[in-house]
Amino acid sequence: MNLHKMNKNQFNEHRVDYLVRYYLQESVANVEPSPQVWERIQLQIAGDARAPVASEPVWHQALWQRLTKLPLAVFRLPDLFEGDPQKMPLARVLFTELRLLNDWV
Amino acid sequence: MAHNQTTQDGQLIGRVCWGDLDALGELYDKYRMQVFRVALSITRDREVAEDILQEVFLKLYNFSDRIDPSVSLAPWLYRVTANLCYTHISRHRRWLLTALEDVIESVVAPSSLTCPERQAERSELRAIVQQAINVLGPSQRIVIVLYYLADLSLKEIAFILEVPEGTVKSRLHYGRKILRRRLEKHLKLLPEVAYEFT
Numbered sequence: 001m002n003l004h005k006m007n008k009n010q011f012n013e014h015r016v017d018y019l020v021r022y023y024l025q026e027s028v029a030n031v032e033p034s035p036q037v038w039e040r041i042q043l044q045i046a047g048d049a050r051a052p053v054a055s056e057p058v059w060h061q062a063l064w065q066r067l068t069k070l071p072l073a074v075f076r077l078p079d080l081f082e083g084d085p086q087k088m089p090l091a092r093v094l095f096t097e098l099r100l101l102n103d104w105v
Numbered sequence: 106m107a108h109n110q111t112t113q114d115g116q117l118i119g120r121v122c123w124g125d126l127d128a129l130g131e132l133y134d135k136y137r138m139q140v141f142r143v144a145l146s147i148t149r150d151r152e153v154a155e156d157i158l159q160e161v162f163l164k165l166y167n168f169s170d171r172i173d174p175s176v177s178l179a180p181w182l183y184r185v186t187a188n189l190c191y192t193h194i195s196r197h198r199r200w201l202l203t204a205l206e207d208v209i210e211s212v213v214a215p216s217s218l219t220c221p222e223r224q225a226e227r228s229e230l231r232a233i234v235q236q237a238i239n240v241l242g243p244s245q246r247i248v249i250v251l252y253y254l255a256d257l258s259l260k261e262i263a264f265i266l267e268v269p270e271g272t273v274k275s276r277l278h279y280g281r282k283i284l285r286r287r288l289e290k291h292l293k294l295l296p297e298v299a300y301e302f303t
Binding site: 019032 | 129130
């Protein structure tokens with residue numbers, strides 16, 4: 001719409017629209033995700049591709065030894081799966097531990 | 106051009122179905138910025154946005170056989186991104202408490218703001234807009250971001266969110282109404298800043 005033909009109300013609406021668009025685009029214009037994201041994706045895919053190890057006694061024993069070394073908060077599973085970003089590192093710790101264990105077994 | 110893009114995406118998706126990580130990498134390079142910026146605008150948390158980006162492409166890898174290769178991949182990616190953002194916002198009301206200014210300050214390059222006066226004006230304006238956006242609920246916020254940031258039409262947003270076009274129109278209408286009510290009040294106080302953008 002031509003700015004000259006707008007009434008005051010339309011002009012204000014246009015101005016606010018422009019402002020919100022400008023602000024949103026500016027706020028993310030110079031930001032990029034870290035390269036680690038793609039590395040994590042590859043790691044997760046590689047981890048998922050490995051078949052789980054059969055529950056043999058030695059596996060149980062090793063798992064127990066590993067788990068006892070993890071922070072207690074890791075065991076609060078409901079929190080882990082609620083996607084709280086504060087707790088995501090713990091989920092990653094658990095994932096890494098299990099992957100290492102899988103490699104070891 | 107768009108048809109070529111779709112064909113190219115379709116071919117890459119076909120390769121991803123066979124577990125081709127290079128094909129996933131090509132799609133990641135092509136779409137990561139769009140996904141990340143939308144996620145960041147909605148969640149206002151860089152780490153969460155990166156987690157969402159990661160989750161979106163893991164879903165693409167795991168469910169590639171369910172994606173129609175004959176249509177553009179972008180709407181599917183936006184849909185998954187919006188759903189993950191919505192889940193995050195719904196579960197964590199932290200976004201109401203998070204200072205958006207911290208995020209914005211960390212993502213806007215200081216080099217783009219040279220003059221101290223302009224920098225101060227922009228900061229003030231940014232703070233006003235962010236306060237207005239803070240008030241929006243998750244549904245309105247997602248629509249506002251897809252409309253203003255991703256430049257999508259109402260029809261495209263309706264397709265992405267799997268809701269009727271009228272619902273999108275309504276969310277956009279009330280979202281804008283809230284934004285206008287909040288911003289107009291301040292713009293009267295900041296004429297010199299406002300005129301810069303008109």
